[in-house]
Amino acid sequence: MSEKSIMIEAKSPTESIRQAYNLWSWFYAKLVAPLERKPRMLGLERAAIQPQDRVLEVAVGPGVTLLEILKRVNQKNVVYGIDLSPKMLKKARDMVNSAGYTNIDLRESDARQLPYPDNTFDVLYNSYMFDLIQLKDMLVVLSEFRRVLKPGGRLALVNMSKEEGNVLTWWEKFYLRLPARWVPYLMGGCRPVLMKGLVKEAGFCEVRQEFINYIFTSEIVVARKPSM
Ligand SMILES: C[S@@+](CC[C@H](N)C(=O)[O-])C[C@H]1O[C@@H](n2cnc3c(N)ncnc32)[C@H](O)[C@@H]1O
Numbered sequence: 001m002s003e004k005s006i007m008i009e010a011k012s013p014t015e016s017i018r019q020a021y022n023l024w025s026w027f028y029a030k031l032v033a034p035l036e037r038k039p040r041m042l043g044l045e046r047a048a049i050q051p052q053d054r055v056l057e058v059a060v061g062p063g064v065t066l067l068e069i070l071k072r073v074n075q076k077n078v079v080y081g082i083d084l085s086p087k088m089l090k091k092a093r094d095m096v097n098s099a100g101y102t103n104i105d106l107r108e109s110d111a112r113q114l115p116y117p118d119n120t121f122d123v124l125y126n127s128y129m130f131d132l133i134q135l136k137d138m139l140v141v142l143s144e145f146r147r148v149l150k151p152g153g154r155l156a157l158v159n160m161s162k163e164e165g166n167v168l169t170w171w172e173k174f175y176l177r178l179p180a181r182w183v184p185y186l187m188g189g190c191r192p193v194l195m196k197g198l199v200k201e202a203g204f205c206e207v208r209q210e211f212i213n214y215i216f217t218s219e220i221v222v223a224r225k226p227s228m
Contacts, residue, residue, distance in 0.1 A: 003194040006165040008172050010134045011180040012189045020184030021085035029062035039218035040065055040127050043158035046222045053122040056080040058111050059129035063092025070101045082109040111141045116148045124149055127158035131190040142202035149225040161219030162192040163211050195221045
């Protein structure tokens with residue numbers, strides 16, 4: 001059974017995600033981010049960021065991982081980030097600035113069309129965003145990720161997931177019943193996804209998957225863009 005056939009479809013259009021996350025920006029860092037810290041940090045560890053790496057974080061949210069990335073690179077090395085939500089970007093900028101970091105380049109942008117040239121980054125980190133993305137757009141986004149990574153560049157994805165693929169979880173049952181307009185506000189728009197197969201399909205190599213059960217199940221997928 002393909003991973004795509006066992007994922008439920010995302011309900012929320014891009015504009016409602018942007019609006020909902022503008023609102024979530026007020027509470028996300030304090031209320032939600034701590035629940036996801038363990039999988040996020042493991043994903044970051046798997047990305048094995050080196051001080052000289054050029055790093056892009058897609059969907060920075062309130063900047064909790066961005067801060068950790070900044071701690072791992074040289075102070076003169078600029079870290080790049082994008083997000084759909086201007087209010088999330090402001091939170092992220094304020095948070096890392098108040099921690100003393102100014103070596104950032106943050107832009108409002110959509111993961112489906114990244115504002116960077118081909119072969120730019122050594123590492124691309126992305127957490128809890130594919131669980132909001134419609135099935136038809138997943139490969140579009142992964143192709144963008146592959147495009148902007150340098151040959152040999154590393155990809156690290158962390159997402160809400162499930163290990164028993166063909167069984168609907170209580171979260172999915174609730175998600176399916178809730179009116180679409182409420183999903184981004186009450187459930188953050190997130191539903192479990194499985195990315196390993198799609199990452200392979202997008203042309204990445206050395207694809208590794210692991211699951212971590214902490215509050216809910218998360219999937220970590222790391223991969224590499226082929227060198228040639
Ligand atoms: C659940 S939050 C996760 C934030 C952060 N990555 C973390 O792990 O703490 C999802 C974030 O993805 C952003 N987002 C959703 N769809 C996006 C897209 N197509 N392009 C860029 N950002 C997107 C939202 O604005 C929001 O900030």
